[in-house]
Amino acid sequence: MTDLVLPKSSITVAIAELRPHFPGIQISSRAPQVWPKRWIRVSRIGGDKDWAIDRALMLFECWAQTANGGRDDIQAESDALLAYTVLEHPKFAQYWDGGSIVPYDDPDKTGWARVQVTGTLGVAIT
Structure with missing residues (x-):
């Protein structure tokens, strides 16, 4: 079997980008x-x-109550x-190509506001 080069988890990279900017908030x-x-x-x-x-x-x-x-x-x-703004200036990813910011309430959680952000996060394969 050859040595495979795998990308880092995009979720791990995204969380690392956000965490310093949301102290005390679960991500x-x-x-x-x-x-x-x-x-x-x-x-x-x-x-x-x-x-x-x-x-x-x-x-x-992003959920809030x-x-x-x-x-x-x-x-x-x-x-x-x-x-979205943090992702526009990535430290661990190569780039962020932002998509949309949309309020999208969860009908099962009526006491909660949810706003969704979508976009493409470019993660280098090293």
Whole structure:
């Protein structure tokens, strides 16, 4: 078997990009069992790769709720805008080709605001 060169996990790279800018906020690829008032889920939803770069189509879901349990649309949008801006200046990825910022409420979680960010994160294959 030949030695394979694999890309880093795009989810791991994306979380590393965001984490310093969201102190104390949970950022992961899974929903927490107990939802905090703010959190971000990072998912790969597509993309392709060649020998040099992994072009991961990413989804960032920014969730927010007020202290009294109501929807916090402003915080969710602010988190989405910050995430998008951070990704425009990557430290670990090669590039960010932003897609959209869209409010997308979850019908099962009526007390929560969710704003989604999509785009392509370019991760070098080394």
